[in-house]
Amino acid sequence: MDVVVETVSDLTRKLTITLPQEEVQKELDKAYRKLNKEVKLKGFRRGKIPRTVLEKNFKDQVQADVGEQLVQATYFDAVEQEKIDPVVHPDIVKHDFPEDGTFTYVAMVDVRPEFEMKEYKGIEVEKPVTEVSDEEVEAELEELRRKHAVLRSADEDYAIARDDIAIVDFQGFHEGKPMKEVHNEDYSVDVGSGRLGEDFEEKLIGMKKGEKTLYEVDFPPEYPNPVLAGKTVEFKVDVKDVKQRIKPELDDEFAKDVSDEYETLEDLKKGIREELQKKKEEALEGDLDDRIMHKLIELNEFDVPEKLVLYEIEEMIKQTEENLKRAGLTLESAGITREELVEKNREVAVKRVKGDFLLKKIAELEDIKLADEDIERGYQRIADQYNMTVPEVKQFFKRREEILPFLNELLNEKILQFLRDNATFVEPSEDAAAEEGGAQESGDDA
DSSP states (O other), rough: OOOEEEEEEEEEEEEEEEOHHHHHHHHHHHHHHHHHHHHOOSSOHHHEEEEEEEEHHHHHHHHHHHHHHHHHHHHHHHHHTTOOOSSSEEEEEEOOTTTSEEEEEEEEEEEOOOOOOOOOTTTEEEEEOOOOOOHHHHHHHHHHHTTTTTEEEEEEEEEOOOOOOEEEEEEEEEEEEEEEEEEEEEEEEESSSOOHHHHHHHHHTTTTTTTTTEEEEEEOTTOOOTTTTOEEEEEEEEEEEEEEOOOOOOOOHHHHHHHHTOSSSSHHHHHHHHHHHHHHHHHHHHHHHHHHHHHHHHHOOOOOHHHHHHHHHHHHHHHHHHHHHTTTOOOOTTTTOHHHHHHHHHHHHHHHHHHHHHHHHHHHHOOOOOOOOHHHHHHHHHHHTTTTTTTHHHHTOOOHHHHHHHHHHHHHHHHHHHHHHHHEOOOOOOHHHHHHHHHHHHHHOO
């Protein structure tokens, strides 16, 4: 096998691979013998058709099949021979059977980027305080009161207030045209929850049963529902009924109603504080990973293969399509084009690909590998999350295409744990802390 390697760019190699005549003819002979046993041609007995006749009728088909087999049989040997490290499947842009009996094909191969790893131990990262405030405990208590409240139909002249349930019919209009996806009847709106958007719910406050109204709501571009995101929608609303939420008193009896493990209100407050603390610490772990990766990407500038970026973008588009499908929508009905999603997701996709290369480089430098106990913990975590047994989880991951992403995720988690263990954490500056607090408040309102 003769291999000629040309550098097309830093990330692409052109491999021209030529296989010797004896190897090629052996495979062609085998293909024609098989064909001779299977094909029927008028005037010839099966298995007795001359090779020249077969070539005249089936040459293109045989060469296509044999060519594909030869590529599959020799490509990995070729890249190993030339010490090339491909990151995705190649593009076979040309293959040919020349008159001399050899076989030649051209493979365009994207390779792993080469870069000098900048310092990754001792990365300085701001670590927010995770202490739970009294206000957060009180807010959680108030939410529990909402969940344990009793709903009571309001009087005819009662005006809707925050925490009430409004039963409405609504129809959305965009640029004067009714939106078939933004329509519902006898829909329960939890006023103040923000589930239908703060503006939509706020405009219901003060209305009474039987009243109708028309108002506009401006939805921000980042609004989670893509049908509404970035649009000004006019809503026609008919209030059909109003239910008041009658909340229980905050006392020891309420604590007992929440759970058998609490005897007093103070026990409940303590339990809430501990649970919030646990959630904050879990969220902080993910936040610290994001900060570390952001620093690593900032420190290490290098290009990544476009094919991998496009693959990541495609995965994100699939996720968007699945989310829309659950809501009974398609990209088209939601007014979204694939081109918009490609552009919107490109930056994140590049960072994901770059981040994966950085993590794998660190794993290589530090000899970080998955041990059997790491994989078992991964299985157990999924089993606990989905109420399955570990054997059931292992059965799910039986196929190679399913186990590889799972193992990659576990390895990345182990590398990130190494980076956290070796990071230098500092307290956030006053400005950063203020920004974090503001972000959390706005997130709570959404």
